[in-house]
Amino acid sequence: MIPEANYDLYEDRKEKRIERFNKYKEMFMDEIVQMKKDQLDKEVDENEDYEDDMVSFLREWEKEFDRINTVEKLPEENSDFDSDNEINPLD
Numbered sequence: 001m002i003p004e005a006n007y008d009l010y011e012d013r014k015e016k017r018i019e020r021f022n023k024y025k026e027m028f029m030d031e032i033v034q035m036k037k038d039q040l041d042k043e044v045d046e047n048e049d050y051e052d053d054m055v056s057f058l059r060e061w062e063k064e065f066d067r068i069n070t071v072e073k074l075p076e077e078n079s080d081f082d083s084d085n086e087i088n089p090l091d
Contacts, residue, residue: 014076021075025065032061 036057069075 013082017076017078017082020082021069021078025062025069028065029058029062033058 033054036054040053069078
């Protein structure tokens with residue numbers, strides 16, 4: 001049970017964790033998309049299903065990212081996403 005006086009702080013922290021989770025997810029997605037594009041560009045002559053491959057790859061990556069980062073708890077309950085935490089999710 002969360003004390004009434006700290007409830008707003010708790011809710012604010014949960015929102016910040018979700019924002020940070022989504023920020024990292026988007027940032028990683030951008031990086032992984034570029035890597036996959038580079039890889040598929042090299043294989044473009046051999047690969048006619050470029051767009052299908054990219055969409056499939058991104059769906060699988062997103063599922064895996066969510067699974068890894070929410071295995072034990074929801075993002076709003078994961079203190080790794082606190083900005084004042086010593087743990088950096090980028091690492």
